[in-house]
Amino acid sequence: MPDKPDRNAIEVVNVSKIFGSGEGQVAALDKVSVSIRENEFFTLLGPSGCGKTTLLRLIAGFDFPSAGEILLYGQDIAPLPPFKRPVNTVFQSYALFPHMTVADNIGFGLEMLGKPKAEIAARVAQMLKLVKMETLSNRRTSQISGGQQQRVALARALAPQPKVLLLDEPLSALDYKLRKEMQIELKRLQHETGITFIFVTHDQEEALTMSDRIAVMSSGKILQVGAPRDIYDRPAERFVADFIGETNFLEGTVVSKKSGVATVKLASGATVAAGFPENFDPSGAVTVVVRPEHADLIADVSKSTVSGTLANVVYFGTDTHYHVKLDGGDNFIVRYQNSRSGAVTFETGAKVGIVFEDDGARILRD
Ligand code: ATP
Numbered sequence: 391m392p393d394k395p396d397r398n399a400i401e402v403v404n405v406s407k408i409f410g411s412g413e414g415q416v417a418a419l420d421k422v423s424v425s426i427r428e429n430e431f432f433t434l435l436g437p438s439g440c441g442k443t444t445l446l447r448l449i450a451g452f453d454f455p456s457a458g459e460i461l462l463y464g465q466d467i468a469p470l471p472p473f474k475r476p477v478n479t480v481f482q483s484y485a486l487f488p489h490m491t492v493a494d495n496i497g498f499g500l501e502m503l504g505k506p507k508a509e510i511a512a513r514v515a516q517m518l519k520l521v522k523m524e525t526l527s528n529r530r531t532s533q534i535s536g537g538q539q540q541r542v543a544l545a546r547a548l549a550p551q552p553k554v555l556l557l558d559e560p561l562s563a564l565d566y567k568l569r570k571e572m573q574i575e576l577k578r579l580q581h582e583t584g585i586t587f588i589f590v591t592h593d594q595e596e597a598l599t600m601s602d603r604i605a606v607m608s609s610g611k612i613l614q615v616g617a618p619r620d621i622y623d624r625p626a627e628r629f630v631a632d633f634i635g636e637t638n639f640l641e642g643t644v645v646s647k648k649s650g651v652a653t654v655k656l657a658s659g660a661t662v663a664a665g666f667p668e669n670f671d672p673s674g675a676v677t678v679v680v681r682p683e684h685a686d687l688i689a690d691v692s693k694s695t696v697s698g699t700l701a702n703v704v705y706f707g708t709d710t711h712y713h714v715k716l717d718g719g720d721n722f723i724v725r726y727q728n729s730r731s732g733a734v735t736f737e738t739g740a741k742v743g744i745v746f747e748d749d750g751a752r753i754l755r756d
Pocket of ligand 1: 410416436437439440445
């Protein structure tokens with residue numbers, strides 16, 4: 391992948407959006423600030439109702455912030471109506487014109503802009519090729535599959551060459567296999583066009599596989615922004631750790647710390663080295679997270695960090711999850727890839743020990 395430039399395409403500065411008034415007031419966005427770089431595949435990830443669509447609608451100009459501002463390449467876009475913004479949107483529902491052909495749908499935005507016919511034809515042909523729909527250009531969009539409609543919606547949104555493309559859960563209507571295909575396809579389109587994509591999803595796996603960076607949202611706030619690996623390996627808060635992937639939580643007390651690593655005494659009496667977020671000074675009682683693939687099961691309980699009884703073994707095809715009831719009562723999951731050598735051979739009911747891999751434990755911010 392070529393290096394992404396550091397210029398910001400969009401800057402959201404202290405933006406709030408309040409709906410309703412009095413008792414029924416809802417802060418859909420609460421002082422949100424985030425910068426989205428040019429040519430970036432940026433994802434807003436969070437559960438239903440966290441404010442993702444609201445933020446997209448403000449960037450598109452379908453609605454206005456209650457406070458704060460949104461800059462496009464450094465310019466405040468508040469005075470620009472949606473059609474004057476170099477921003478286009480792909481909706482979950484696609485919003486295609488069913489009575490029009492694939493080609494006419496793709497050319498629609500350009501017609502509205504009053505572009506010359508020859509330019510429209512050339513651009514439509516280019517877009518048909520980009521989304522691999524050349525052979526269906528004369529079909530009505532009511533006569534093509536859901537996956538094909540999705541491609542047409544993308545081509546139509548890309549045709550006017552927007553600087554920023556907003557995508558609001560565009561894959562949610564597709565079945566699992568098609569969805570996986572379109573994830574790769576979308577990534578390719580972003581890469582080939584170099585357009586900044588702002589993608590909304592509540593699906594953490596989708597966010598991890600597609601994005602250059604992810605903003606994790608909850609209750610109208612952005613909790614953490616980072617590359618997929620940062621967010622997964624170094625979640626800063628409990629919500630982020632819990633929402634993205636599976637996580638084990640253990641309570642403990644900080645006994646000492648130096649250069650980004652703390653020694654934490656767990657309830658089991660064992661001490662572990664745990665990293666912690668930047669600009670955070672852990673002390674006293676803390677929560678430690680350990681991803682299930684960063685822990686190992688061992689038979690020799692005396693050498694373990696925590697121990698318990700193997701309660702359940704769940705087979706997932708590619709990997710197996712071992713559910714351990716810890717001696718202190720908490721649950722802990724250890725995950726092994728099934729292809730990994732040295733297969734685990736513990737039976738349900740066995741007494742097992744668990745050790746953490748180096749760098750496997752992290753402290754969350756309060
Ligand atoms: P989903 O994934 O379900 O689409 P979301 O994260 O996109 O959710 P938003 O649609 O942005 O969430 O909604 C954020 C909050 O604002 C919710 O509590 C929602 O009910 C509220 N909300 C959104 N639009 C309006 C509106 N026009 N009037 C009143 N409340 C609204």
